[in-house]
Amino acid sequence: MPTRLEFAAGPPLGCHRRRIPDRIVFEHLVLALVHGSGYERLSSPGCSDRTIRRRLKERATQGISEVVHAIALQVYDRMIGLELSGISVDGCITKAPCGGECAGRSPVDRGKQGLKRSLASDGSGVPIGLVAAGANRHDSPLLGPTLEAAIGQMGPLPEDVNVNLDRGYDNNKSRTLLRELGFTGEIARKGVPAPIQAGKRWTVERTHPWMNGYGKLRRCTERNGAVVEFYLHLAATLVTLRMLIRRSTSRYRWDGRPATRRLK
Structure with a gap:
């Protein structure tokens, strides 16, 4: 992934606008995937709906979710x-x-x-x-x-x-x-x-x-x-990770291992 600057390049009038971290935007995208709500309802003071749409289109064009899905499959294949x-x-x-x-x-x-x-x-x-x-x-x-x-x-x-x-x-x-x-x-x-x-x-x-x-x-x-494909692969990634956690509980031991089969 390309290196991201903390502040937007070329700010007008010498002002500096701090870039919203990718993790915060990703959390909003996961909420949009889970609930299916509009971006206006999911927006927060730290992340506007325009930022969510702009960053979503950028990530979908780059094919980030396909890469994450492939990584999740590799981890599942290695562990299970x-x-x-x-x-x-x-x-x-x-x-x-x-x-x-x-x-x-x-x-x-x-x-x-x-x-x-x-x-x-x-x-x-x-x-x-x-x-x-x-x-x-x-x-x-x-x-x-x-x-x-x-x-x-x-x-x-x-x-x-x-x-x-x-x-x-x-x-x-x-x-x-x-x-x-x-x-x-x-x-x-x-x-x-x-x-x-x-x-x-x-x-x-x-x-x-x-x-x-x-x-x-x-x-x-x-x-x-491209956005539809992004959400499809993101959902497939979450399904793969849930199956990985569920099937790993009977094979491995780690701190914070789920005590029940129901995952939240």
Whole structure:
């Protein structure tokens, strides 16, 4: 990251305006992610809403959240170990009332603007790949970009990878794509009741509610695609860290270790 000066460069009339620390702005961004409130409501005497928007756009352009997500995945893999032999991919539609670059007509919300989140998780539900698109996009065409995003975050995947998919991916294009990547696929068949062929994709279906626990993702009001990607990767980072803490309590001991499974 570039070096930041304590005071703004080139102040008018010789005045000096102290730069707001990045940590304070980041705390406001986390509040915006968790509660989904407007920046005017989250602003404080030490950090205005204009500063939050300006710093958010700057960080989103730099791709900071993607880097932080990759670091969290590396730490999780080193301490717990990612289960990359069985990857699950699924999509989720949420609201996007303000439209934007990643929004589209939602087929499940009377044609209102919505956002589709295509997510790939490992065998335990850790999010390793994310793609944002319009709600009118089908899950099947997003399979390739989602797996590419997972490979970009994790690097080369193991050779014996099995991808678990639901019936929305039951077509020749999905099978051809998995064959080209060298993966095997366990795809639910169309016309067969879901309980009979539930498979192992329940992990990603559990991760989606974890992601929807953040207000900014349930009802995304951002129009800039880079900002939407910023919040998606930031939420994935927090989900990864929560799983890391929860699974580390039974493996490691440290001062301040949580005494209960519920994390605040």
